[in-house]
Amino acid sequence: MDKLIKDILKQAPAIKVNGSLWLESDGTHFFGPGPVELLEGIAETGSISEAAKKMRMSYKKAWELVNTLNAQSVNPVVIPRTGGEKGGGSTLTDEALELIKYHRLLRQRFATFLAEETEKLKK
């Protein structure tokens, strides 16, 4: 008879099935949790540099992500506004908000999958 995983592994009650998820195209990852968090930060603060700071991401890296996302989208998802009195005021397009929403739902479905798998381990 098959042994159950919970009888094989010592710390079975504490074990979780976990994972990460991303979109990729031709093997290149994009649009994982990092870019999405950046978009959310820009939506919240209106500023690429503020959003980067919140994530402890370098300004350079944040710009790279924004440029990559814009390059991969039919229409730009972030409209950067540099300079000006307050030195910023970047806005997200509707497409960016749609991507954020999609990602949130995708992560919810993934969380459900992981929770179900974690439950199965205990049975």
Add this chain to the structure above:
Amino acid sequence: MDKLIKDILKQAPAIKVNGSLWLESDGTHFFGPGPVELLEGIAETGSISEAAKKMRMSYKKAWELVNTLNAQSVNPVVIPRTGGEKGGGSTLTDEALELIKYHRLLRQRFATFLAEETEKLKK
């Protein structure tokens, strides 16, 4: 009306939802694809060093994985046999085979999840 992801991203037809999966306990990852591939290699070759070589993993790293897996299991999953004429002959216990089987099924379910999510992107 909501825009569809396939209308937002340029390379939508080539985009895949992909991810990775592992078991963790108290934040420590274990039993991801690496350890499982090692177990499968040991099952096949009867040798930790041969299994490590196939994966281009160092012998030291392979032993660390074996020791970690054994420590996390109620009973050892690998019975190492060092030395001897052929310098090896490590065997897997039934528990190890059960872990391999579990992992294979888990990955199949994950592959199904990813394929469904990838399909959703195109709609």
